[in-house]
Amino acid sequence: MKRISFCTFRCLIICLILILGTTGCWNRRELNSLAITMGAGIDKLEDEDVTDQLQLTVQIVKTSEIKVGDKGNSSADAFWNARNTGKSLFEVIRGFTHQSSRKLYWPHNQVIIFGRSLAEAGIREHIDFFVRDQETRLGVWILVAEDQASDIFEVKPNLERIPAIGLANLLKAQKASSQTTAIKLDEFATRLMSKTTAPIAAFVKISGQGSKKSLLVTGTAVFKQDKLVGELNKTETRGLLWVLNKVKSGIIDVVSPESNGKVSLEIIRAKSKITPEIIEDKVHMKVDIKEEGNIGSQSCTDDLENRQTIKKLEDEKNAAIESEVKAALSKAQKLNADIFGFGDVVHQKFPKEWKELESRWDEIFPDLEVEVTVEGKIRRSGSSKKAVAPAKE
């Protein structure tokens, strides 16, 4: 084997060092030259006479305010909401260079909020930037604001210093009640790409007045194609999540079989399965939901610790779950938006028949027959056996 000739080698290394010297900064960005964007809110301006109707609000972290150990001026806001308007989203984003001394930096973006009016007009063109740009990531939460998205960022959270992070944490915490659809861009885009499945997103509202404003994330925004068409309330949302196999935890209130008191049942784990069937050219869907739970609390003083009562409670729970699913279903059928992804399930199971079904899915879906079977179990009763009440005679 030939030894590397020293001379050539040295030449190459010198060349390399020379290249090093000429670089300067193609992609070098020091940490203190970034405007770390935590949230983006996109609105449509209502004024008819304004030509630039797209308004983008970005929430930028003031890194100097969150300097660790610097306790002096912690009362100042740790964020800055910058606003810009324009015709297309990318243009608006680049337009920020006129007002922000640092370049917007997207990889840490936590939430994208669409204003209601914009969502109703259609969002497809605005999603593209967030999928295409190499700085943005698919793991970002998608929300729809009840009114203007820009207002959402003004509400200071009580526990976090940055509203966008507070919002993201709110969405992460939603699995405790399973009454909000927390959805990320990857799934949203997947639904948007599907021919039948309707995209969904979480709804965010502002509650309270003046300085006592706080954010409320609840319910589901339902899109048809890329346009907002309606919303599901808490119960309907959980009905949706049961079918989507996304219920992680939550509370179901049922009426005690002995008296009129309430028993709260905690959901521990749940599982669902959608099976499509085609009987005589007609599509049926079967949804099987299996649920396990504990007794969370009881407001009545009944003795729940016997098998009959538990059985009755389970039946009531099953009925409650079924009614939730039915509620979601009827709402979806009313909106004619296949938020459950039934179409895709049929496609996966019956690829041949689907070719014919696909084109008229919009006609099939509103009258789709869905059979819901729920099998709920109560496993444990927490750390007490009976209610805190005097024993009954």
Next chain:
Amino acid sequence: MISYILKKLRYLKLLNVNYADDQKKQGTSEYGQSTPIKLSQSLEKNLIAIRNLIGNNFDVIIREFSFGDHINVALIFLSGMTDQSMINENIMKPLMSESHSSQNETLKIKDIAQIKARILSVGGVNQYSSYDEIIDGCLSGQSILLLDECNEALAIMTTNWKSRAVEEPKTESVVRGPREGFTESLLTNTTLIRRKIMSPDLKIESMKLGSRTKTNVCIAYIQGIANPLLIEEIKRRLNRIKTDSILESGYVEQFIEDAPFSIFSTVANSEKPDAVAAKILEGRAAILVDGTPFVLSVPMVLIESFQSSEDYYSRPFFASLIRSIRFLAYFISIFAPSSYVALTTFHQELIPTPLLFSMAGAQEGVPFPAVMEAIMMGIIFEILREAGVRLPRPVGQAVSIVGALVIGESAVTAGLIGAPMVIVVALTAVSSFVVSAQSDSGGVLRITFVILAGFIGIYGIVIGQLGVFIHLASLRSFGTPYLSPLAPLSIRDLKDTIIRAPIWAMFTRPRTIGWHDPERQEFRLKPSSPSEETKEQNKAVR
């Protein structure tokens, strides 16, 4: 640049040759240049000649006296390198008293052989007949006895000089294991090895290197385990060394290593006899150089840097854990600053959000780019380390305290340097001490990677690391691939890499080194519960 220096050196070498030629022309009588000159019969003439050669040195003592029937003799020795009491008791005294007792006997001792045979009560006595031999002997601590009317001289082994006692080595201290370390005396060192391996197969071959220093260099190996080709190669490379001075084993190392321009050393060194003995027993050869406690061993593989003799004395699980931690520390010491630079200047998207906030907060208002910070801190650390090593211990501590306070505290509070960078550099510094054998290569790699990372981020680091990998994979140390047993992979030899298998499981020597005689021990030596027989014996005893 290096090549420019080399060119200069070549030029100097030419000069040297010319100079030596001139010298040769000037005087052939100059010591050591011409054919050996024999001793003459006359003591006077001999003494004059010897005085001419070494007589004007203050440590040379020439003692003339006579004994017996007025036989004139002269004893020549170096005062610092000889055992005075031995000269008095075993040379002078017998000779002097012989002069009295010889009256009784008819025998007149004139014969040098008789003195050697009957009078001198010393172990090693040689007979020399040329000046060269005499001078060499005298300079290495022998006492020379010159006799009138005799053209031969006796060289008596009275060698003894002050040397350091066997102490615990400073560079490789252990918690468990022998505490002795090599000393500056070659004889002590060979003895230390011999005491570990009392086999007749342990060969210690000696040669003298350096035309002026005449340094004794020994090659120690075990015949039958070490590859004969390896020994031949070592001898060939050692014989190539034509220099005037060998002052430390580092001289030898630089003359015999395979890749002189590599930042990785291909010759290992150790200060511990047990480590060297273990290496010899694996089939390596050790090169001992007089005057230094650092013993070389070849061939060296990269893995050796991560092994410590203590690994083999502690239990396997713990040893394996420590090994992996050493690897981890080495990687941290090389990659930590560069990764930090790459992450903060190119790949902020890879930093988890909360961490990014605190890092960005700390970086706020810092005037320098992260690359500059990393390089500056690296250099400051090296300065502090060097100052701490060279200075006397108490002062060294003061330096490190001042350095730590000034750099660590003030620079951060003054906003000159971000706090995370200080943490990274401190972590790197601590990690770099873990694998001390590779700390020199680690320093170079660290700086290189920081520059590459500042240039093009993680891409630069990976490209640089690939380059290092190519270099390592193409390195060989005395025929052994430097990365073995990892590349080329030898699954059997993985027993002593990131994990350290139990001693009973390591029944073969490393394939690439000691394959001449692969079997180290019997196959099934795993301790097991007492067999049925011994149980019954125990019962019987009870």
Next chain:
Amino acid sequence: MKLEKGEISSSQLMFLVGGFIQGSLLTLAFAKDATKHDLWLALIAALMMSLPLALVYITLALKFPGQNLFQINDAVFGPYLGKLVSFQYIMLFLMIVSSNLWFAGDFFLTFFFPETPIIVIMIMFAFICAWGVRAGIEVIARMSIILVLFTILIALTTFILLLNEMKFSNFLPIFDIPIHDFIQGTNIMMAIPFNEVIIFMMVIPYANKMKQVKTSVLYGLMIGGITSLIVVIRNTAVLGPLADIVVSPSMEAVRLIDLGEIIERLEALVGIGLILSMFLKVSVFYYATVLGMAQLLKLRSYVPLVIPVGIIGITLALTNESSIQFTYTAMNTYPIFSLSFYIVLPLISLLIVKIRKLPK
């Protein structure tokens, strides 16, 4: 006159082949357009199809022990026609080197350094490959084991970390594409990693145990194939239909890793894996190009050619217009164009060998 004095063991050959196939992990997305979520089926089909073809190459190589592709060409087609065929092969290899350089540069440009000139990334990559080639095939083979294991480790880790995000219903319905799309997808897949093993006809002569060559190469193909399968399954299961629209499904899939907000943002692993595995692939092609040229020009050593060929490769890569054009070529033109090199010529060679009863 022997240009290469190195020797590689059978296990090294196996890992070299495996790493070589792994070098195309990210280019698998080329077949995605045609095959959609049935990419994994096309992958398996391509792997199965490539095994007999690999056997053809090995048989040819073993018929002429110690001789590489270009020497075999000389023997089979005669000195003049053989030289012409060899020249064509060299050009093909050079083209593959350059397009891989471009692909690596394009990938890093798209995902990590959008403002950096592509030539810088390509020069650095070519430099490191040139270094490897100068060190010889033995060194590359020695490195292959660790690089392959590292790539497998990355693939497996990301697979396990993404188990949470996977939806296996994304694979349904199985075989949902027209058969001609499937064939096209399989062909793309064969052309880009699997059939390229023909390059190992340049390496096999330096294997030290000729008997084990066959098993080594086939096992190597399996290693590469299985790693690719892991990656393809991961991407499709995680991204579903999104995988069809993104440029690099691997990148997007790994970006979604989020385990307890601690293990997240690991996409650098994909980039690192790309460089490490692509280094092997490009080095082997680079090596074959340089060695072939040296043979054609009857040089005593291939080393002087390394840097010129690298410069030509980079220049050639710069002729690529855009990644859109590049992808189009890789998907539509190249798979058909390369058929003659990968299938027709080797089969003709084997036929001639059988008829003329070579080697005499």
